[in-house]
Amino acid sequence: MSIDTLEPLLAEHPFLQGIKKDYLQLITGCAKNVRFEAGHVIFREGEAADQFYLVRHGKIALEVYLPERGSNSILTLGAGDALGWSWLIPPYKWRFDARAIETTQAFALDGKCLRGKCEKDPSLGYELLKRIAVIIAERLHATRLQMLDVYGARE
Amino acid sequence: MNDGPQRAGSIDPMLPAPWRIRRVRRNTRDTFTLDLEPVYAGISLPFLPGQFNMIYLFGVGEVPISMSGDPESSGAMTHTVRAVGTVTRVMSRLKRGDEIGIRGPFGASWPVEEAAGKDVVIVAGGIGLAPLRPVIYHILARREKYGRVALLYGARTPHDILYQDELEKWRGRFDLQVEVTVDNVSAGQSWKGNVGVVTSLIAGARFDPAQTIAMICGPELMMRFTMAELKKRGIGDDSIFISMERNMKCAVGFCGHCQFGPTFICKDGPVFRSDRINPWLSKREI
Numbered sequence: 001m002s003i004d005t006l007e008p009l010l011a012e013h014p015f016l017q018g019i020k021k022d023y024l025q026l027i028t029g030c031a032k033n034v035r036f037e038a039g040h041v042i043f044r045e046g047e048a049a050d051q052f053y054l055v056r057h058g059k060i061a062l063e064v065y066l067p068e069r070g071s072n073s074i075l076t077l078g079a080g081d082a083l084g085w086s087w088l089i090p091p092y093k094w095r096f097d098a099r100a101i102e103t104t105q106a107f108a109l110d111g112k113c114l115r116g117k118c119e120k121d122p123s124l125g126y127e128l129l130k131r132i133a134v135i136i137a138e139r140l141h142a143t144r145l146q147m148l149d150v151y152g153a154r155e
Numbered sequence: 156m157n158d159g160p161q162r163a164g165s166i167d168p169m170l171p172a173p174w175r176i177r178r179v180r181r182n183t184r185d186t187f188t189l190d191l192e193p194v195y196a197g198i199s200l201p202f203l204p205g206q207f208n209m210i211y212l213f214g215v216g217e218v219p220i221s222m223s224g225d226p227e228s229s230g231a232m233t234h235t236v237r238a239v240g241t242v243t244r245v246m247s248r249l250k251r252g253d254e255i256g257i258r259g260p261f262g263a264s265w266p267v268e269e270a271a272g273k274d275v276v277i278v279a280g281g282i283g284l285a286p287l288r289p290v291i292y293h294i295l296a297r298r299e300k301y302g303r304v305a306l307l308y309g310a311r312t313p314h315d316i317l318y319q320d321e322l323e324k325w326r327g328r329f330d331l332q333v334e335v336t337v338d339n340v341s342a343g344q345s346w347k348g349n350v351g352v353v354t355s356l357i358a359g360a361r362f363d364p365a366q367t368i369a370m371i372c373g374p375e376l377m378m379r380f381t382m383a384e385l386k387k388r389g390i391g392d393d394s395i396f397i398s399m400e401r402n403m404k405c406a407v408g409f410c411g412h413c414q415f416g417p418t419f420i421c422k423d424g425p426v427f428r429s430d431r432i433n434p435w436l437s438k439r440e441i
Contacts, residue, residue, distance in 0.1 A: 066342045069343060070342045072340065075351050076348075076350045076351060078349075079359065142354065145352045145354070145376070145377070145380055146338045146339070148376065149311070149338070150281075150376050150377050151282075151309075151310060151311040151338065151373075151374065
C-alpha cells in the first residue's frame with residue numbers, strides 16, 4: 001500500500017486523534033516527516049519557534065543551559081507526545097533547547113503555516129488551542145509535582 | 156545458627172524474635188538493604204508480597220518496614236530501609252552479625268492471585284519500589300499466569316534509583332515492560348533515561364484497561380496523581396490497589412495510632428483497594 005499523504009498517519013497521533021477530517025486536511029498541508037539522529041539539537045532557546053513537532057518514535061530532551069554548568073535536562077518526550085507551543089504564543093521564540101537523545105521520527109508542523117490557517121478559520125484555531133491547553137495543563141501539573149519533591153526525605 | 160527457644164513472631168504478635176544481619180547492601184546515599192537470618196533454628200516468617208514486619212532495634216525503638224525480598228526464599232528475610240528517622244538512622248549503622256528483633260508478618264498483601272490472568276501495571280515512586288519488589292518476584296516466578304506486565308518507576312534523581320542492577324536485568328526481558336524516570340537531573344550528569352514525573356510513563360504503558368490490575372506504592376501525593384492517570388486510561392477504582400503508610404505501632408489494631416477513617420492501616424492494610432480507601436484520602440481532618 002502506498003501512502004500519498006501524511007493524513008492517515010497524522011490521524012493516528014494521539015494529539016490529533018478524533019479531529020474532524022476538514023481540520024486534519026488543513027493541518028496536513030503544513031506537515032512533513034522529519035528524522036533526528038541521537039544528539040541532534042532540534043532547536044535552541046531564543047531561536048524562532050517556527051515548528052511544532054508530534055513525536056512518532058524516539059526520545060527528545062527539553063534542556064535549559066546553565067552557564068558554567070552545562071545543559072540540564074528538565075523533561076523528556078517520547079512517542080505520542082507533542083513538542084513545543086511557542087509557535088502559537090508571541091513572540092514565537094523557543095524558551096528551552098530541545099535535543100534528540102535517541103534516533104527520533106516526528107511530524108514537523110510549520111508554525112507560521114498553522115497560525116495563518118488558524119487566523120483564517122478560528123474554529124480550527126479553537127480546536128488546536130483546546131488540544132494544546134490540555135498539554136499545557138498536564139505539563140503544569142507535572143511540574144508542580146516535580147517542585148513538591150515528593151520523594152525528598154521527611155522525618 | 157543455634158538451637159535456642161522456638162520464638163517465632165507468629166506465636167505472639169507482640170513478642171519480637173531475634174534475627175541476625177547476614178548482609179548489608181547500600182542501595183543509595185540514604186537507603187540500604189538488610190538480609191536477615193533467624194538467630195534460632197526453625198524460625199521462619201513466610202510472608203505475602205506487600206506485608207510488613209515491625210523491626211525492633213534494642214534500646215532504640217521499633218519501626219514498620221515492608222518486606223522487599225523474594226517471598227519464596229525460605230529462611231531469609233530482606234528489608235530495604237531509608238534512613239530518615241531516629242530508628243532507621245541507627246539501623247543504617249548496623250553491620251553483619253548484629254541482631255535485631257522482628258515481629259510479623261503483618262497486614263494485607265498485594266492482590267497477586269486476583270491479578271492472575273490479567274495485565275498488571277506496577278507503579279512505584281522512590282522507596283515505594285521496595286514493597287512492590289516481592290510482587291515482581293512472585294510474577295516472574297510464574298510469568299505464564301499473567302498477561303502483559305509493566306513496571307513504571309519514578310525516583311528523585313538518577314542516584315536515587317533503587318535496585319539498579321535488577322532493573323537493568325528486568326528491562327532486558329521480553330516479557331516485562333520496565334520504564335524508569337527521574338524528577339531531576341543535574342547539569343552535566345550523564346543520564347540518558349526519562350526525565351519527568353512517574354505519571355508521564357502511564358501513557359506509554361502497554362495494558363488492556365478492562366483486564367488490568369494496578370498496584371501503586373510511593374508518597375501519597377504521587378499515588379493520588381497516579382490513580383487519576385490510571386483512571387484516565389480506563390482502569391476502574393476496583394482494580395487499583397495502593398499501599399498506605401501511617402504511624403504504625405502495635406501492628407495488630409490495638410493501639411489505634413494508625414487509624415485512618417474506619418480502618419487501621421496496620422491490620423486492614425497497608426494494601427487497600429482504592430475504592431475502599433479513596434473516600435478518606437481527601438479528608439484533611441484524618
